[in-house]
Amino acid sequence: MRATLMYGAGDVRVEEVADPTIEEATDAVIRVTYACVCGSDLHPYHSLEHTPEGRRMGHEAIGVVEEIGEDVRTLAVGDTVIVPFAWSDNTCVFCRDGITTSCVHGGFFDGAGSATQAERLRVPQADGTAVVVPAGTDEALMPSLLTLSDVYLTGHHAAHRGGVAPGKTVVVIGDGAVGLSAVLASRQLGAEKIILMGRHEARTSLGRDFGATHVVAERGDEGVTRVLDLTGGEGAHVVLEAVGHMPAYEQAYRIVRPGGVISRVGVPQYEDAPVGFTSLFGKNATLTGGPATIRAYIEAALPQVLDGSIDPGRVFDRELPLSEIAEAYRLMDSREALKVLIRP
């Protein structure tokens, strides 16, 4: 089959690789019908060292079940399924807590293992991982359903862990697809004021459609001043950090209200950060977030997409065939595209 491999920063190729097969009795193999490029794929696109064997890419997919292992009970060949970016058994002690990304039998697609920017995908722990889309679902809904494999529910994870609720003032840092998803999720959770920090007008315009009540284009000191102005000098109850770089983190603790929450879903491109008296501790700020526990949210979000109450698929502003995925990376890296849908 054809699959996407990255050989180093900026070097993305589609090549023939071996078809995936059932390796464990709990596996399924799917034919990928929808995939996409994630903002987090741009991190290796910037920094991956030369990798002679290539790194398999992609962790978001919708597909059709082609084969199942003998222990798989809830899926049948022919089912259309959503596959979250992490697999999980959905039964272990951490899955029962809702922390499916810490599943004791879990793992992350992408990297050395199974990856979704390809024609086929091996899905470990298939019963726990894949969620069936009702037969007969309108094909036009597939982009929105695909966002339930990562981007929309990553925005939702930020908002949920941050405690977004009616009456709250929320700041979303980052106008990428995750940030815009966090805006939409915050609206769904009833936030009163949603301030989107971003400066790409096409994106912040979609952010307003998704529910942002204010847009702040400024960054750094000016950005802090603007947010404080918009919050009566008090700061935001909840700051959703959807970038992952240190300036966004610094922005976050400067605009969070005393006693407020910073919720991160941008994969941190740093390990150490300020947490002492002058950043988090002094104002009793809480820092939360992590890899989105997508699987715990899909059942609740699926009907919202099916009945049209949310349309998170609007983050896709381009579509390309798998053969042109290198162009998809380029378009997203140059910010010519917000998020590119891939049809294998």
Next chain:
Amino acid sequence: MRATLMYGAGDVRVEEVADPTIEEATDAVIRVTYACVCGSDLHPYHSLEHTPEGRRMGHEAIGVVEEIGEDVRTLAVGDTVIVPFAWSDNTCVFCRDGITTSCVHGGFFDGAGSATQAERLRVPQADGTAVVVPAGTDEALMPSLLTLSDVYLTGHHAAHRGGVAPGKTVVVIGDGAVGLSAVLASRQLGAEKIILMGRHEARTSLGRDFGATHVVAERGDEGVTRVLDLTGGEGAHVVLEAVGHMPAYEQAYRIVRPGGVISRVGVPQYEDAPVGFTSLFGKNATLTGGPATIRAYIEAALPQVLDGSIDPGRVFDRELPLSEIAEAYRLMDSREALKVLIRP
């Protein structure tokens, strides 16, 4: 009057200073009847640079009102009051949120300003800050009531912000007076399992009296292994960090359960710390805590002390007159005393 001044690391003296007076119409002046030395006082005791003018010390007090400003409404001369370590108006937007340590008219005793290890104390924002102890209260309860000015309610703050509740497994790092208070507060909040990490037997023994179900004397890798053993390999739902040094922070993120909470009340002696994928982010751990919002908790805790349901004053294992406070610092620094009550 006599007051405690620190002139540099290890150099604590009692000297004559000017009596405090009413400076603002919202002030009160109290005669301090009970004070004490705090674990956090040991930080400058270790590291204060030579300070020719001396630094006034102390932030925990019970006293009798001697004088009130003309705007003070809720206090009368002769009232016995508990004074939290931070003053606050108890009416501003952050006080109404319960984040009294971020009061817009607030501040912290100690340091350059008013301080409690002295015969008299000026209490700013007296109506908001001081809480009256019912007339006729048994003098034997005063040590426990004094802990409501900081140490017990700092332990409670850790537990409250950490979400300690029935069914939770809690680890308390640190067997100082705040750590032991955190144990007692966790028991009050219904924790199922309370693991106290500390290696001073007299202290951990009091910790068991306060509700610790297990004591772990090991630190570092061994401490991590022991806690994981005691939690079925899962880690603790809540880790209360009552030390403030980096090894305690590192211990915390290594033993917190995926999706769990680290709540800090030890004043961090660092600004930067690990928060990235391999520490907090990867397992969706939450970091919370800060200066304890004592004032928001006193009304609920006062009756518990008065009716004997908690006895947090057991953390005081020595009592000295103000004139011997240098010895109190020495005893606490050498760990010969857990916490020393001071009678001015």
